[in-house]
Amino acid sequence: MELSVDRLTKHYGSKIAVDCVSVALKPGIYGLLGENGAGKTTLMRMLCAILESTSGEVFLDGREIVSMGVEYRDILGYLPQDFGYYPNYTAREFLLYMAALKGIPRDRAKKRAEELLEVAGLSEVAAKKIKTFSGGMKQRVGIAQALLNHPKLLILDEPTAGLDPKERVRFRNLISDYAAGRIVILSTHIVSDIEAIADEVLLMKKGKLVSQGTVSELTKEAEGKVWELTVSPAEAKSWQERAAVANLRHEGEQVVLRIIAEDKPEEGAVPCEAGLEDLYLYSMQGKK
Numbered sequence: 001m002e003l004s005v006d007r008l009t010k011h012y013g014s015k016i017a018v019d020c021v022s023v024a025l026k027p028g029i030y031g032l033l034g035e036n037g038a039g040k041t042t043l044m045r046m047l048c049a050i051l052e053s054t055s056g057e058v059f060l061d062g063r064e065i066v067s068m069g070v071e072y073r074d075i076l077g078y079l080p081q082d083f084g085y086y087p088n089y090t091a092r093e094f095l096l097y098m099a100a101l102k103g104i105p106r107d108r109a110k111k112r113a114e115e116l117l118e119v120a121g122l123s124e125v126a127a128k129k130i131k132t133f134s135g136g137m138k139q140r141v142g143i144a145q146a147l148l149n150h151p152k153l154l155i156l157d158e159p160t161a162g163l164d165p166k167e168r169v170r171f172r173n174l175i176s177d178y179a180a181g182r183i184v185i186l187s188t189h190i191v192s193d194i195e196a197i198a199d200e201v202l203l204m205k206k207g208k209l210v211s212q213g214t215v216s217e218l219t220k221e222a223e224g225k226v227w228e229l230t231v232s233p234a235e236a237k238s239w240q241e242r243a244a245v246a247n248l249r250h251e252g253e254q255v256v257l258r259i260i261a262e263d264k265p266e267e268g269a270v271p272c273e274a275g276l277e278d279l280y281l282y283s284m285q286g287k288k
Helices: 040-047 070-074 091-101 106-119 135-146 165-178 191-197 215-222 233-242 276-284
Strands: 003-012 015-025 028-033 055-060 076-079 153-157 183-187 200-205 208-213 226-231 244-251 254-260
Touching: 003 040, 015 040, 015 055, 015 208, 028 040, 028 191, 040 153, 040 183, 070 076, 076 135, 091 106, 091 135, 106 135, 135 153, 135 165, 153 165, 165 183, 165 191, 191 276, 200 215, 200 276, 208 215, 215 276, 226 233, 233 244, 233 254, 244 276, 254 276
Parallel strands: 028 183, 028 200, 076 153, 153 183
Antiparallel strands: 003 015, 003 055, 200 208, 226 254, 244 254
């Protein structure tokens, strides 16, 4: 199985949302990283054949996805960033409704809905209306509906939004188990989630795909660019205004800064091992 993206482009008037993206995806988990407005959601919507491209095409095993029609939708699972639901439906009713829209026979739909309610930790509230749910619980309903048809291609836009740390661990384990033999693409601003489960990371900037590789491959780009520097609180404020500060923590009367910089920012700065978040900041902030 291969999803092949060939020079995919989307314009909104004079604005280029996605700029000639080409990539080939085989089974595995792909983490899509980028700033707000980088084009991630637009790209994912085109991969779902929901949004028409300005130019370029997407192929599944050599077949253009729009021309595949229902056959493509049958193997696709999608969680949009703004997940819509019917507030007066119970979680169980909503999953059965979505299963009907996906053309899943009712007897199979009932069994699958119960399985996913259990997996999502919603069995005890399955008969409650979704409008009474917390944001995290609603998000779990959204993840469950994306998995109803056992999709071979699963596209998740901000799936961990609203989930607490325990729920995020549950989600990561679920996706890691599910991904065998399937293509999973997920976008999130929580870098640690991608770092934990992604086989490869796709880094987008201003509509372009600027980097692709494993976490270890990509973080090598930031090696030698991450430093810790201990300064006074007054100096810390100055550093935040003129450098890419990834993190700061107070130690007694001093402040320890984690700085992303091409060169040693100041005598006394100590080099640190780079992580995916460092690479992300290094790439997004113009490699200061």
